[in-house]
Amino acid sequence: MQTVETLNEGLKRAYTVTITSKDIDARVEKEVQAIAPQVRMPGFRPGKVPANLVKKMHGENLQRDALNNSIQESIQKLIADQKLRPAMQPSVELDEGFEFGKDAEIKVALEVLPEIEAPSIEGLKLERLTAEVPEDKVTEAAGRIASQQGALEEHAASHKAKDGDTLSIDFVGKVDGEAFEGGSAQDVKLKIGAGQFIPGFEEQLTGVKKGEEKTITVTFPKDYGAAHLAGKEATFDITVKAILNADKPKLDDEFAKSLGLEGLDKLKELLKGQIEQEHNGLTRTYMKRKLLDQLAAAHDFDVPPSMVEAEFEQIWAQLQHEASHEEDPEAALKEMEAEKDDYRAIAVRRVRLGLLLSEIGQANGVTVSDQEMNRLIMQAAQQYSPQDRERFVQYVRQDPMAAAQLRAPLYEDKVVDFLFEKAEVTDRTVTREELEAAIEAEDGDLKPHVHGPDCGHDHDHDHGKPKAKKAAPKKKAAEPAEAEAAPAAEPEEAPAKKPAAKKAAAKKDAPVAEEAAAEEKPRKKAAPKKAAAKAE
Known part of the structure; x- marks a missing residue:
């Protein structure tokens, strides 16, 4: 195998790789020897069919398999020899004039992950906004349940x-x-x-x-x-x-007992716990956004355009889906188009923050255990109909990319928790309304100079559903999941699939290194109503 680098600009790399016909022929001969004992042909005893006849019968398929395997191994060797860290699956193009019996020349193009200096986690300062649960809010929640039940x-x-x-x-x-x-x-x-x-x-x-x-x-x-x-x-x-x-x-013990509870006090206790969980989620959302703002402000480096484009396409598809449900879809789409550059800047920020979180996690030994992964798989399987759950479990266990995408959100959460522990945190008690307003203020900032709004992913930065050899079982009817972050993933655990050799360029979108997450899902500004002019 001979390798010539033809492009080295920024994060882009390109190579011409030559695989000799001798190497391909040797693979064919080796495969002929391997399958000959299993070949059956009239006039010959089992396993005694001459090699030249075996080659005549299966030669075309054997040559094609030998070429594909040679290309796969050549790319793996190229990546290892050049110490490359592909950002996405390399594109592979076999020379148009290739004929068996001649050397195979392939063109390999890819983008690599940037070299990121070990991100500093010192000096992080965060404010934790916490909201208590007033008794009147608990009573109000109980009242809503009573009203729904006709009590x-x-x-x-x-x-x-x-x-x-x-x-x-x-x-x-x-x-x-x-x-x-x-x-x-x-x-x-x-x-x-x-x-x-x-x-x-x-x-x-x-x-x-x-x-x-x-x-x-x-x-x-x-x-x-x-x-x-x-x-x-x-x-x-x-x-x-x-x-x-x-x-x-009508709030009394009799009503609470109709719900299967001991009494009204027990109902209020359960409701208070639920509201506290909601408040804790809001607190975490606010802290996470502030954490990501600090990371974004402290780090600036080039990111692979292919990863940005994949992220942007996800954002754009989500916004188009939301626009289609507005009162005036055409006006909503027009507003989106006017802010397209802003959303692309958000995609850049997401990818950059994702890579940062991934680097921080790897540098500090953050991992997802087998036990945690098994729990994730079982939880995700519940989204499917009972007859499809086992198929889903097997699908995830057999497809590394599917497993990586499922693992990614949890990995991100663990990296964020690690950073929370390292940060200097000050506490401030606020009302729920004040906490929600603080988060909403973040949502409104879509311009790149203020970092954009939320940043999410569905692996959670989902470049798409995992590509499996067998189709994943269909989920039970449900609303599409909305991405909350472009989660950090463990790159070494999500290897790229091997490319198949084709006469035409064989491009795939499966990322080699799953970007990590960053913020929460992007939200549009208030969509225009009917034919009214858009409101800012």
Whole structure:
């Protein structure tokens, strides 16, 4: 194998590699000897087919396999000999005029990871904003649950039902004077104006009082699910048993016990714990962004354009998806286009911070244990239907890139936690509203000179789903996961897949070194409503 470097500019490298026909022929001969004992041919005893006939039968496939294997090994040797750290999968192009029996000349192009000086982790200073949980917020949360469950205080008997009130009713439905199957029920909760019942039903209950009996007439829609009722007129004899006040949830031990709890105090204890977890998540989000701001300010180096482009494409796809759900998608897309350079700057920042976190993690021995990885796989498998979970587990265990992408978010979290421990942290107590406002202030800064908003990834910097030889099982129906960060990964654990030799350029997008994470997902500015001019 002969290697000639043809490009060395910045992070770009290119080489011409020559593989001699002698090497390829030797591989073919070796493979012929290996498969000959298994070849069967009429007129010859098993395993006694002459080598020249074996080559005649399988020569084309053997030559192609020998060429592919030679190219794969040549690229691996090139990377090792040149001490390269590919940022993405190298592109490989076989000379158009190649013929078997001649030397093979291939062109290899790639981008390498930048040489990063060991990032300094000294002198980090962070503020930890913490929010306590006021009792009234716990009561408010309990009240929302009670309202959802219909556990409400009753209005006075003199109260007349109005839009928004919830009624407890019994009813008997009749068609042509005869009660029909499924048309009767007791203690049904009906909220006037919610549109839960067929058209005209709820409206006719406006103004009724507790204890009142009333007969209403409605017509079932022509497309009603029950064919024997579709389009027919029906009457409903209704008894109003109670009119409930949606503004006054009924919070007592009886309600809590209906949820399977010991009492109201236990419900409030659980809710307080949930709110505390939410506050802790907000605190971590704020600290992480401030940490990343300090890292970004202290380090500036070139990053591989291919990694930036992959990151930008992910950001852009996410924003396009969000724009498609706006009231005026065309105006939202127009606003995006005006800020395209800003989003590309965010992609640069993400990749740079990802590489920094990865370097910090490696330099300080941060790893994801086998036990943690197994737990990750089991948790991720729960997103799939029961029959597909085992397939998913095998898919991840057999595909290094899929495993690396699953591992990456946890690795990032561990690096961030390590840096939190090393930082000088001061505490300040704030309200939840103040904490959310502090985070929102970060979200609004999209311009590159202020580092952009959140930075996320779905490996978590996901350049795309892991490319597996076998398709991964499909997840249960769910909303697309939104990336929270471009997580730091352990590069040495995510080797690039071997390139297959093709006459045309064989390019792949699988990263050799998974970038690490950085911030949280990018958010658009307030999208314009309808045809109104965009608001800043």
